Amino acid sequence: MNEQISRIIEELKALDPQFGQYPDELEKILLSLLAVRPDPKVDPEFVRTLKSQLLQKLSRQKAAGFWHGLFTKKLAWSAAALALVVVAAVAALGIYSSKKQSSALSFGSDVRVVHTVDGAFGNLATLTAASSGAQGTSNALSMPESDIQVNSGVGVSSAPSKLIAPYQPVNYKYVYKGDSLNLPSSKLDVLKKQSPDSTALTQSLSTLGLGLLDLNSFSGSKIQSVNFSQDNGYNLYVDLNSGTVSISGGFYAVPLASDSVVSQLCTQSGCPGPAPISQSDIPDDATLISIANQFLSDHGIATSIYGAPEVDDRFGVQNETIMGANPKTQIFWPDNVSIVYPFKVGDSEVYDESGSKTGLLVDVDVRNRKVSNVSNLSTQEYQASSYDAETDADAIIKSAESGGMYGNFGGSEGAKTVELDLGTPVQSFVQMWDYQMNSSQELLVPALIFPITNAPTDGSFYQKAVVVPLISDILKENSGPVKILNGNSGSGISVPPIAPAK
Amino acid sequence: MAGDSEAFGVLYDMYIERIYRFVYFRTHHKQTAEDLTSIVFTKAFSKFGSFDTRVSFSTWIFSIARNTCIDFYRTAKPVADLETAPDVAEPSNLARDYELREKVQQVKAYLETLAPDQRELVIMRLWEGFSYDEIARITGKKSANLRVTFSRIIARMQKEITFALILFAIIFKKYL
Secondary structure (H helix, E strand, O other): OOHHHHHHHHHHHHHOHHHHOOHHHHHHHHHHHHHOOOOOOOOHHHHHHHHHHHHHHHHHHHOOHHHHHHHOOOOOEOOOHHHHHHHHHHHHHHHHHHHHOOOOOOOOOOOEEEEOOOOOOOOOOOOEEHHHOOOOOOOOOEOOHHHHHHHOOOEEOOOOHHHOOOOOOEEEEEEEOOOOOOOOOOEEEEEEEOOOOOHHHHHHHHHHOOOOOOHHHOOOOOOOEEEEEEOOOEEEEEEOOOOEEEEEEOOOOOOOOOHHHHHHHHHHHOOOOOOOOOHHHOOOHHHHHHHHHHHHHHOOOOOOOEOOOEEOOHHHHHHHHHHHHOOOOOEEOOOEEEEEEEEEEOOEEEEOOOOOEOEEEEEEEOOOOEEEEEEEEEOOEEEEEEEEEOOOHHHHHHHHHOOHHHOOOOOOOOOEEEEEEEOOOEEEEEEEEEEEOOEEEEEEEEEEEEEEOOOOOOOOEOOOEEEEEOEHHHHHHHOOOOOEEOOOOOOEEOOOOOOOOO | OHHHHHHHHHHHHHHHHHHHHHHHHHHOOHHHHHHHHHHHHHHHHHOHHHOOOOOOHHHHHHHHHHHHHHHHHHHOOOOOOOOOOOOOOOOHHHOOOHHHHHHHHHHHHHHHHOOHHHHHHHHHHHHOOOOHHHHHHHHOOOHHHHHHHHHHHHHHHHHHHHHHHHHHHHHHHHOO
16 A cells, blocks of 8 residues: 555544544545646756756846945045935945845845756857956066067066067977876857846835936836045946946055145156156055955955966066176066956866956055056856856867967067967966857856966067967867968968967 | 755755645646746745754745645635545555545545645644644644644544445445
8 A cells, every 4th residue: 555545544544533434535535635636847958947047047137245244334425416416326226225125236245056958048150368358467478678668567667679688589389298188078058157137226216216217217227337436535336237346546645745846847848747656666566466355355355266366477577687697777667566366166266368367356556655556347147058068188288388368479480489388288277268149158168278388588589388278169269370361462461479469 | 045046946955846746736837836846945044043943844845835835725716625626546556445536536636625724733743744743833733733633633524425435335335
């Protein structure tokens, strides 16, 4: 007899002994009740989709404290009337939403990955590397001295060219010298960053109307960005489309002379700029990181989801090399030094296609010893979808020896060749962008990071690793020699090893 | 926070099918069951942070599911009922048992005659296998009352269906 039926019969008999008179009949009654039970099968696709949606919502709900945290920071907001109304309205909504634990705005402060169906992001062959995108750390593969002055404020000044070391073309040849590759599974997850949902916030704000117009008449409109301004302090730009927040310092440089001297100089020979930064003005790495950490801590920006901060010291290597070669060389040291807090997914740090770690960027103003800029502060919510992985180890090594995603711009005749050894790779993610209809979406693509184990230390070469994507379609698209189009003929030509300007 | 996600994910996997069936037994309509299941889990996760771990998660989420179904019937016309449901199980495994097959047809009709709370009790005790104590916690009723109610339903059923079968047998023999 069915165990459940037996138990029920025993329960019935315990309650009323008369049930024991016709046990067979009772059993059939109960069996017939069981027999009419429907046997619905839940649709697996429904189960997956609902789970994905719920976990995303859960992460957003947990992040509802974002606005509350933002507005409790005693910032003196600018007094423009309309801006104040908007800010006050948004603030009120933010605080309200945090108390209500609703998902009015969804900026997460931790990393969340929700799986969806395979191949959900379409064809990945058209993805663009991060350096071509809106974000990502800049990094030159090989930046000869002659280029430095036009690329950025980092490096040599526009001093007489005779002081600049002559450019010596170099061809780089990558050679894999690591262990045999241990490739991961044939399917790997690609992660697509999820944007926060501002619909509820937009709707709430629309109902306020602001007294100036009927916002509801603009149906389908959404809040795309919000600006905050602190008097003589910081500006905040919240981009709800990309889920990023940027902070920039609005404070002034430390004056170098008294006002009277400055005004006198201004009338005589134009206004002088601040005195150049010298090497001794640059704080050591520990101090720079301490300043950055303190700022992030003061403003409630979680650092636990990032890797250990690293100071971008490329300028230092460059300048010291130049000074070593010619101590009289006039050099500009940067006003701002960048610190990168690498994005992390699990234990893997995220790289750009040049092999540099990419993540939250904090610039420290070395004059004021204050944080001047924060960028790439963004939501870390991803949707994961499986794609076919490359399983041919030879194809991967071949790609690595061709420079991986960054390519190899070498090929000058008569130039000396420097062999770069590639060590055993580690699996991580590379940041890429999917451009469609004038908008871009960030994706993290599984990749092998091949460390360059003998990178030149003469200050002319910055690349630390070669990145090879592991997704088959992307690898095929990124294989082959780098071609640079000639503006006149449109044909591919070989060029000396000069990195493209960022 | 990540822990909450993981915990919720595990619980979701454990309960999604049971909740879906629970809702389906009360709606007999796939799309409605999916919609209501979505609502149940959405409600559950929105209150997940305040979930009192001293209470059984099972009791908690089935209470939400039950209330969701009640709300649905209060505000919407049921899309199907037990009798018209196309996928009420056919007792194919009982095909050789003529008497039981006949009983099944009568049981379907009999269930329709029960009051909603009685039918719910039968479904929860027999179809879903809840104990009386669990049903009591989910429905807010007393376990002892549920036992008595269930025994009365079965007793009445035993009488009515047995009588119907005897009547059927008499009529059947008359025409042989």
